[in-house]
Amino acid sequence: MQPNIKQSLDIVSLVSIGQHPQSGRVRRAEQDGRAVELGMNLGGDNLTVLHAGDPQEQALRTYAGMGLSSMQVLNLDTQDDAVPALADYLQQLRPDIVLTGVRAESGESSGMVPYLLAEKLNWPVVARIADIVSVEDGVAEVMLALPRGQRRALKVALPFVASVDNAAPEARQSAYGPGIRAQIEPLAAVKEEDAVRSNWSEAKAKPRPKRLKVVKAKTAAERFKAATAKPQGEAGKVLKGVPAKEQAQEIFNLLLEEKVI
Amino acid sequence: MVLDWLPSVLIAVALSLAVIGAVRRVSLWRAGQPDKVDLIAGLMAMPKRYLHDLHDVVERDKYMSKTHAATGGGFVLSVVLILAVHLFGVDNQILAWALLAALVLMFVGALFVFKRRMDPPSRISKGPWMRLPKSLLAFSSAFIILTLPVAGILPEGTGGWVLTIILSVVIAMGLAEMMFGMTWGGPMKHAFAGALHLAFHRRQERFGGGRSTGLKPVDLTANDGKPEILGVSKPKDFKWNQLLGFDACVQCGRCEAMCPAFAAGQPLNPKKLIQDMVVGLAGGTDAKYAGSPYPGKEVGYAKGGPDQIITQGLVDPETLWSCTTCRACVEECPMMIEHVDAIVDMRRFLTMEKGSTPNKGAEVLDNIIATDNPNGYAPANRANWAADQNLPLMRDVKKADVLFWVSDGAFDMRSQRILRSFVKLMKAAHVDVAILGDEELDSGDVARRLGDDAAFQSLAKRNLEILSQYEFKTIVTTDPHAYHCLRNEYGDFGSDALDGVEVLHHTTYLNRLVQAGSLNLEPFKGGTVTYHDPCYLGRYNGEYEAPRELLRSLGIEIAEMERSGFRSRCCGGGGGAPITDIPGERRIADMRMEDVNTTGAELVAVGCQQCTAMLEGVVEPRPEVKDIAEILADQLIEEVH
Ligand code: SF4
Ligand code: SF4
Numbered sequence: 088m089q090p091n092i093k094q095s096l097d098i099v100s101l102v103s104i105g106q107h108p109q110s111g112r113v114r115r116a117e118q119d120g121r122a123v124e125l126g127m128n129l130g131g132d133n134l135t136v137l138h139a140g141d142p143q144e145q146a147l148r149t150y151a152g153m154g155l156s157s158m159q160v161l162n163l164d165t166q167d168d169a170v171p172a173l174a175d176y177l178q179q180l181r182p183d184i185v186l187t188g189v190r191a192e193s194g195e196s197s198g199m200v201p202y203l204l205a206e207k208l209n210w211p212v213v214a215r216i217a218d219i220v221s222v223e224d225g226v227a228e229v230m231l232a233l234p235r236g237q238r239r240a241l242k243v244a245l246p247f248v249a250s251v252d253n254a255a256p257e258a259r260q261s262a263y264g265p266g267i268r269a270q271i272e273p274l275a276a277v278k279e280e281d282a283v284r285s286n287w288s289e290a291k292a293k294p295r296p297k298r299l300k301v302v303k304a305k306t307a308a309e310r311f312k313a314a315t316a317k318p319q320g321e322a323g324k325v326l327k328g329v330p331a332k333e334q335a336q337e338i339f340n341l342l343l344e345e346k347v348i
Numbered sequence: 349m350v351l352d353w354l355p356s357v358l359i360a361v362a363l364s365l366a367v368i369g370a371v372r373r374v375s376l377w378r379a380g381q382p383d384k385v386d387l388i389a390g391l392m393a394m395p396k397r398y399l400h401d402l403h404d405v406v407e408r409d410k411y412m413s414k415t416h417a418a419t420g421g422g423f424v425l426s427v428v429l430i431l432a433v434h435l436f437g438v439d440n441q442i443l444a445w446a447l448l449a450a451l452v453l454m455f456v457g458a459l460f461v462f463k464r465r466m467d468p469p470s471r472i473s474k475g476p477w478m479r480l481p482k483s484l485l486a487f488s489s490a491f492i493i494l495t496l497p498v499a500g501i502l503p504e505g506t507g508g509w510v511l512t513i514i515l516s517v518v519i520a521m522g523l524a525e526m527m528f529g530m531t532w533g534g535p536m537k538h539a540f541a542g543a544l545h546l547a548f549h550r551r552q553e554r555f556g557g558g559r560s561t562g563l564k565p566v567d568l569t570a571n572d573g574k575p576e577i578l579g580v581s582k583p584k585d586f587k588w589n590q591l592l593g594f595d596a597c598v599q600c601g602r603c604e605a606m607c608p609a610f611a612a613g614q615p616l617n618p619k620k621l622i623q624d625m626v627v628g629l630a631g632g633t634d635a636k637y638a639g640s641p642y643p644g645k646e647v648g649y650a651k652g653g654p655d656q657i658i659t660q661g662l663v664d665p666e667t668l669w670s671c672t673t674c675r676a677c678v679e680e681c682p683m684m685i686e687h688v689d690a691i692v693d694m695r696r697f698l699t700m701e702k703g704s705t706p707n708k709g710a711e712v713l714d715n716i717i718a719t720d721n722p723n724g725y726a727p728a729n730r731a732n733w734a735a736d737q738n739l740p741l742m743r744d745v746k747k748a749d750v751l752f753w754v755s756d757g758a759f760d761m762r763s764q765r766i767l768r769s770f771v772k773l774m775k776a777a778h779v780d781v782a783i784l785g786d787e788e789l790d791s792g793d794v795a796r797r798l799g800d801d802a803a804f805q806s807l808a809k810r811n812l813e814i815l816s817q818y819e820f821k822t823i824v825t826t827d828p829h830a831y832h833c834l835r836n837e838y839g840d841f842g843s844d845a846l847d848g849v850e851v852l853h854h855t856t857y858l859n860r861l862v863q864a865g866s867l868n869l870e871p872f873k874g875g876t877v878t879y880h881d882p883c884y885l886g887r888y889n890g891e892y893e894a895p896r897e898l899l900r901s902l903g904i905e906i907a908e909m910e911r912s913g914f915r916s917r918c919c920g921g922g923g924g925a926p927i928t929d930i931p932g933e934r935r936i937a938d939m940r941m942e943d944v945n946t947t948g949a950e951l952v953a954v955g956c957q958q959c960t961a962m963l964e965g966v967v968e969p970r971p972e973v974k975d976i977a978e979i980l981a982d983q984l985i986e987e988v989h
Binding site: 107109110112152153154229254260261262263264265266267 | 717
């Protein structure tokens with residue numbers, strides 16, 4: 088469906104370097120690709136595709152291959168933190184919408200970039216959107232992606248940061264020709280070493296034991312329901328009209344109980 | 349004769365118009381891209397190519413080959429002599445008699461053309477082609493009458509000016525078709541363009557019985573690694589001699605009759621495609637096309653020009669993606685036109701410039717790029733199938749007599765049965781064989797046929813790099829597609845990794861083992877067996893005999909299908925067709941299975957994992973499908989120690 092855009096929009100799609108889950112090879116990141124796709128569908132020519140890192144990285148060409156004439160790259164070294172550079176650049180550019188993936192496929196992969204940027208820019212952040220339906224008079228209607236294909240419509244004032252969920256339309260095919268011809272413009276950037284990350288060491292992930300869901304279904308209909316329905320957590324508690332402190336305490340207790348902290 | 353200057357004036361006028369037309373036509377071809385051919389050598393070799401290479405193909409239809417020899421030969425001879433006798437007025441009875449003989453020959457040929465055209469098969473084009481036999485008859489008969497007085501059979505001036513005028517009208521008609529039409533786009537254009545196409549063919553290696561089937565690489569280094577255009581978007585992006593080749597088409601429709609996609613009702617007809625290329629190179633619409641359409645698409649709406657994007661108005665991309673690259677059309681074309689080259693050239697544009705490979709295309713290409721196999725499996729798992737096979741890895745042994753190229757069948761459980769059977773046979777024959785394990789990459793076949801030559805070239809170069817580290821005399825593979833790439837396409841990338849290495853299909857290699865007595869086999873006791881020739885083994889590599897000899901060595905008498913050998917019908921699995929999956933009315937694999945069924949076979953032997961997958965995809969009940977390696981392995985008498 089064509090989005091209903093009633094004003095000129097400046098959109099920035101942030102992209103990172105993806106990593107293929109099977110081969111570990113660099114690639115166009117799944118979600119970031121969707122952020123570019125959404126940006127292309129919304130903004131046409133007013134789309135800036137922005138990366139913070141090495142402008143020589145070949146994987147950037149796979150984004151460009153979607154049909155971008157140019158890409159902007161904030162020139163950073165591996166040890167530099169992307170957030171201050173991005174925040175500084177966006178501060179000056181002042182776009183209407185910043186689109187990101189939910190989390191990167193490599194590096195820290197914390198999923199924090201949209202939040203940290205929104206905090207620095209003092210903008211709202213909308214997490215896991217599937218689509219932007221319309222933009223009118225400085226207000227955008229976005230579709231949030233909820234589990235099991237559900238959607239929630241939400242109105243948010245421009246400017247804002249949104250992370251793009253896997254439910255958003257898939258990135259279009261990347262073509263070799265436009266990819267190699269696109270201009271990749273390196274930009275000078277604010278450099279701050281990522282102190283937290285430099286203390287980390289990376290190790291291969293071990294598969295985690297999975298909690299088995301025991302389905303006591305007798306008929307096919309029941310099995311189908313068990314496979315598709317939203318799990319009904321029996322232990323859940325709804326706290327309404329209770330002071331925020333008690334609510335927080337309740338969550339804290341649960342986390343302790345589940346041995347998360 | 350009264351008004352005896354009239355015929356010579358007509359001849360002179362027709363001749364000059366023909367020359368002007370020729371210059372125009374040549375300039376249309378020259379809009380294409382440069383391609384190096386030796387012009388003089390080509391022209392010198394042309395008559396021989398016409399008499400051998402072209403006529404070898406025409407010869408498959410005896411009626412037509414005789415007819416064409418008489419008509420065409422008579423015509424060429426007549427023209428030479430007409431110029432002498434009627435234009436330059438050489439007054440020589442012997443010449444006149446020779447001319448009469450040539451004309452009679454042509455006349456007789458034309459009668460047979462006429463007869464064929466009375467009830468033409470659906471594959472041949474109608475329209476202007478229907479008037480051709482009449483023009484041929486008019487041309488030859490009128491000149492016969494005109495020549496009679498010169499030969500002294502009739503007195504000069506017979507019939508007076510009335511006859512001369514009538515004769516002149518007929519001559520004008522005949523000349524218009526034969527001279528003017530030849531270079532101004534009439535049916536006789538095939539003679540002019542065809543002759544030059546034979547001389548300047550892009551694949552000169554095809555003549556003299558040669559085979560040239562590897563696709564030509566895209567130059568990715570042009571313009572500093574940023575080529576202006578990849579693949580063919582407009583007719584003028586073709587090489588000039590490809591354009592010339594399209595123009596040579598006689599619309600005989602032999603390609604159409606052989607095309608599996610056409611038969612399946614997919615929107616492809618190789619003849620119409622070539623005619624659309626002619627529309628493109630000359631500019632205009634397909635309204636005058638008088639042959640079978642692309643199934644499901646009406647004729648008359650296609651428009652194009654040398655500078656217009658082909659896939660925007662001239663040819664629907666679906667047409668290009670329907671092709672299985674089976675080469676049945678190329679094999680059958682008397683004019684030696686290269687349909688597959690053209691189709692892949694245009695696919696290259698769609699994939700590498702437009703990013704519009706249909707259906708699973710984009711996903712498969714992404715996988716190939718990211719994991720070196722089309723399904724995105726972990727590259728480290730490539731050798732898992734061989735965990736229990738005790739096969740040495742090249743990485744460890746560095747050197748072996750035979751390198752077994754496993755191909756992507758390594759990831760597929762059905763194909764693994766073929767791989768294991770082959771290994772069993774190799775072990776039984778005590779061959780010193782090793783594999784590359786997870787160092788092997790996809791051959792690039794699918795990427796290349798889907799138009800992503802960049803991905804193909806990257807794979808080819810990396811494979812060659814790995815191959816160059818080891819020592820072996822022979823590569824054997826069970827996959828005809830990998831076989832084709834290794835044997836016919838990897839040579840373009842400046843590596844010496846395959847110098848002096850023999851690349852063989854497993855049936856060829858196994859046949860050598862059997863003929864040398866290295867395998868102890870029990871005769872086959874099952875029912876009737878037929879053999880399906882994989883396109884990439886047969887038409888691409890000319891191997892029709894080894895698989896048959898192997899089956900015979902088991903005592904099998906092959907119940908051949910009507911379409912076998914070089915006329916084998918594709919299984920539908922080549923060229924990425926199952927990936928782009930363009931809908932038709934039938935499935936190609938089902939049609940092939942019907943071919944199998946007409947032989948009454950209970951088992952169809954194949955030599956390709958892709959064919960196996962396609963034919964086994966046909967719903968049961970149907971004959972069993974087995975690779976020849978599997979059939980042999982079942983008959984192997986194992987030594988007991
Ligand atoms: S392309 Fe070849 S086979 Fe097909 S119609 Fe033309 S001349 Fe005949
Ligand atoms: S290669 Fe095969 S499928 Fe393609 S046009 Fe020719 S005959 Fe048809």
